[in-house]
Structure formats: C-alpha cells, structure tokens
Amino acid sequence: MKNSRRVDELRVFTEEELVEKALKEDFDGIRCIDDSLQLLEYPNGETIDNTSTSGKEIVCSANSELETSNMGAHVTSNDSSVMTCDTDVSRKKSQEKKRKKRGRRFDRDSRAAELEGSYFAKVKQLARIKQKQDEDKLAAKLHSLSDNSKSVQGSISTSDKIERMRSLRFITSPVKVKSLKSREHVPIFYPEVVLCVEIYHKKNSSLKTQEFLVLGSQTLDELRDNIYCLTDKLMETAGQFDPSGYFLIEDTFYNDLRNPSSIDYSKPVFDWLKNCKNEAAEKWEYIMSGELKKKQKELLGDLDIANLPSFKAIHMHRTRFADLRFRLGAGYLYCHQGNCKHIIVIRDVRMIHSEDVQNQSDYPLLTFQLRPRQQKCSVCKIYHATKMTVDDKWSPKNPCYFCIKCYFLLHYKEDNSLLYPHAVFDYFHE
Numbered sequence: 043m044k045n046s047r048r049v050d051e052l053r054v055f056t057e058e059e060l061v062e063k064a065l066k067e068d069f070d071g072i073r074c075i076d077d078s079l080q081l082l083e084y085p086n087g088e089t090i091d092n093t094s095t096s097g098k099e100i101v102c103s104a105n106s107e108l109e110t111s112n113m114g115a116h117v118t119s120n121d122s123s124v125m126t127c128d129t130d131v132s133r134k135k136s137q138e139k140k141r142k143k144r145g146r147r148f149d150r151d152s153r154a155a156e157l158e159g160s161y162f163a164k165v166k167q168l169a170r171i172k173q174k175q176d177e178d179k180l181a182a183k184l185h186s187l188s189d190n191s192k193s194v195q196g197s198i199s200t201s202d203k204i205e206r207m208r209s210l211r212f213i214t215s216p217v218k219v220k221s222l223k224s225r226e227h228v229p230i231f232y233p234e235v236v237l238c239v240e241i242y243h244k245k246n247s248s249l250k251t252q253e254f255l256v257l258g259s260q261t262l263d264e265l266r267d268n269i270y271c272l273t274d275k276l277m278e279t280a281g282q283f284d285p286s287g288y289f290l291i292e293d294t295f296y297n298d299l300r301n302p303s304s305i306d307y308s309k310p311v312f313d314w315l316k317n318c319k320n321e322a323a324e325k326w327e328y329i330m331s332g333e334l335k336k337k338q339k340e341l342l343g344d345l346d347i348a349n350l351p352s353f354k355a356i357h358m359h360r361t362r363f364a365d366l367r368f369r370l371g372a373g374y375l376y377c378h379q380g381n382c383k384h385i386i387v388i389r390d391v392r393m394i395h396s397e398d399v400q401n402q403s404d405y406p407l408l409t410f411q412l413r414p415r416q417q418k419c420s421v422c423k424i425y426h427a428t429k430m431t432v433d434d435k436w437s438p439k440n441p442c443y444f445c446i447k448c449y450f451l452l453h454y455k456e457d458n459s460l461l462y463p464h465a466v467f468d469y470f471h472e
Contacts (some may be wrong), residue, residue, distance in 0.1 A: 063168065101340040169372070228402035234258060236361055236398060238390040239406075241269055241376070247385050252411035255396075258364035262278070262289055262296050262404060266358065266376075268406050273382040275470055287378035289358065291368055296358040307377060308355045315353065326350045417469065419445035430469040435462070442471060 235258030243249040277283045285301040297309035317321050368388055376384045416428045420443045427443035434442055453461055
C-alpha cells in the first residue's frame with residue numbers, strides 16, 4: 043500500500059485530470075450534505091424538529107384530537123375552546139415550519155458559498171501542483187540531455203528550426219520545406235537579407251510552380267540553376283539543350299553567359315531598340331497606356347507618357363540579389379531555351395533571424411513545389427501517358443496522349459509495321 047501510495051504521489055496529472063479530481067471532491071461533499079439534510083425530513087416532506095417546543099405542540103394537537111373524539115356529543119360548552127386550541131396549534135405549527143424552511147435555505151446558501159470558496163481554493167492548489175510537476179519534468183529533461191554530445195544537440199536544433207520556420211511563414215500558400223542538402227556547413231555572415239522569390243508557369247501566369255528563399259549575398263545564377271521547367275528536360279532529351287537565359291528586372295537584362303556556347307538573348311532586343319526607335323516608342327506607349335493609365339487619365343486628365351527607358355545588360359553570375367533594384371510584388375521575366383518565358387515575383391524581403399536555416403549551402407531553399415500533373419491515356423483513361431502524337435489523323439485530340447499499350451495497338455500491325463505515318467514524341471509529366 044505504501045508503494046502504491048508513493049506511485050500515486052509521483053504520478054504526473056494532466057490539467058483535465060486535476061480539474062476532474064477537484065470537481066469530484068467538491069461534488070462528493072455537496073452530495074453528503076444533501077443526504078444529511080434529507081435525513082431530517084419526513085417521507086411526506088415535513089421537517090422533524092427535536093426542540094421541546096415543537097414536541098409540545100404536536101402532543102397538544104394530538105391530545106386535542108383525542109379529547110374531541112372521546113367527548114363526541116357530550117361536549118357542548120368546551121367545543122369552542124377545543125377548536126380554538128387546535129386552530130392555535132396548527133397556526134403555530136405552520137409558522138414554525140416556514141421559519142425552519144427559511145432557515146434551512148439560508149443554511150444551504152451559506153454552505154454553497156463555502157463550497158464554492160473551497161472549490162476555487164482546491165483548484166488553485168491543484169494548479170500549483172501542476173506547475174510544480176511541469177518544472178520537475180523540465181528539470182528532468184534538461185538533466186537527461188546534459189550528457190548528450192554536441193552533434194545530437196545540433197541535429198535537434200536544426201529540425202526544430204525547420205518546424206519553426208514553417209510556422210513563421212509570411213505567405214498563405216502551402217509550404218513544403220525541402221530537406222537539408224548533404225554538403226559542408228558554410229556559416230552565414232550577419233547582417234544578411236532573405237528574399238522570397240516565386241516562379242510561375244510558362245503558360246498559366248497565375249499558377250505558381252516554385253518558391254525559394256534566397257540570401258542577399260547569393261548571385262542570380264544560383265537561383266536559375268534551381269528553377270525546374272519541363273522545357274529544359276525536353277530539350278536535353280532531344281539533344282538541343284541551350285544553356286542561355288536571362289532575367290529582365292526593371293530595365294536591366296541579367297544574362298547567363300557562363301557557358302562558352304551561351305547566346306546573349308538581349309542583343310537582338312538592343313539592336314531593335316537602336317534601329318527602330320519610332321516603332322519601339324509606339325510599342326512602349328501602348329504598353330504604358332493600359333487600364334491603369336486610362337483610369338488615371340480619366341481622373342487626372344492627360345498625362346505625359348514616360349520616355350522609353352534606357353535598357354542595359356549585366357552578367358547574371360556577377361550580380362547579387364542585394365544589388366538589385368526591384369519592386370516588391372512586381373512581375374519580372376525569366377527567359378530560357380529560346381522562347382520559354384516565366385513570370386518571377388519577389389514577394390518579400392526581411393532580415394535573417396535565428397529561426398532560419400543557418401547553413402549557406404542550403405540556399406536557395408525550396409519552400410514550395412507544384413505537384414506534377416500526370417496526364418492519363420486519352421483512349422483507356424486508366425494508365426499514365428508515355429507517348430504524345432501531333433496531327434494524328436485517327437486521333438480524337440491534337441495533341442493526343444497514349445499509354446504504351448494503346449499506342450502500339452492503334453498505330454502498329456501484328457508484324458510490328460507502322461499503319462500510317464504520324465509524328466510521335468515521348469511524353470514527360472509536367
């Protein structure tokens with residue numbers, strides 16, 4: 043019994059168990075008081091009084107009834123006195139009963155107030171016990187971790203930082219923080235800036251495909267190397283991969299010329315601006331006279347259209363994000379593989395804090411990746427497509443997607459000879 047009592051004393055109670063325990067103790071006390079009060083009542087609801095006065099009244103009433111029944115018709119002159127005695131006794135009895143009930147109600151009210159005070163006192167006491175248990179648990183946890191190695195502590199803090207980073211997100215989109223890269227640890231030098239960069243789909247400019255956290259000390263080519271686009275994979279499969287590309291941010295082309303075979307995509311633009319100034323000015327005026335400018339003209343009158351900006355070109359791998367001149371939330375251009383264009387948006391800029399990943403090698407840090415859409419076969423609607431035909435005369439759609447089984451059944455004979463000529467490509471999931 044002593045050991046079990048010790049175990050109960052050492053047991054860690056939750057907040058729900060502590061409150062339930064306090065309520066149970068107080069309700070048991072209230073139930074005992076109600077049972078004791080009910081013992082003082084008759085079965086028919088009348089209250090017993092042990093005082094001599096009430097006992098005399100009951101005896102007097104009983105004697106009066108006996109005397110009345112025994113005398114019967116022999117009593118004539120004393121009938122009025124007997125009736126008077128009975129009336130007085132019954133009146134006193136009813137007054138005494140009301141007085142007792144009133145007193146009992148007052149006693150119950152005072153007892154309820156006492157119970158309420160004791161209840162809050164017990165709750166406070168149990169809260170202190172709970173606080174003491176939490177302090178003991180924390181002390182035990184710190185004691186158990188005191189002998190661990192520094193590497194274990196570092197791994198725990200890193201995972202905690204990633205979880206906290208999820209809760210400190212400043213964008214409402216679902217976040218999927220990428221696992222840490224298996225590279226050496228490169229410390230971050232303070233002060234450092236963190237930028238949130240969003241990449242959008244090449245066809246649907248409102249569909250975000252990726253999102254990165256980049257450091258202000260990183261160059262633009264580090265972000266470009268981490269951007270995923272299906273066009274790169276297709277061109278690489280076809281053997282026509284082009285390493286060229288550029289970012290157009292405000293009035294500056296940031297060209298990727300790291301590879302000797304790269305092409306300066308901005309050169310034709312500069313040649314056109316130089317040789318066709320009038321046409322370029324008209325197009326720029328058309329661009330600047332959008333819906334917003336029309337509303338401004340309606341409100342403020344005619345506005346002078348801004349002159350054509352003086353564009354310039356800089357190498358991408360020599361430019362850091364901290365050196366950029368940009369507007370938050372504005373859409374800028376990323377172009378690669380000749381004419382594959384994406385909208386990029388710098389959504390937010392802030393100073394790095396202790397809850398961020400402190401390894402420079404993990405940046406750009408992927409925080410969102412659009413789930414790839416898998417196209418099913420247009421014939422069976424069951425298997426994923428692996429072939430895509432273009433301008434196929436017997437296909438219901440153009441382009442049409444086929445799984446490997448449906449494709450061979452519909453385009454080849456039993457001797458593996460082609461039924462009719464058509465253009466077919468390997469299909470990659472976006």
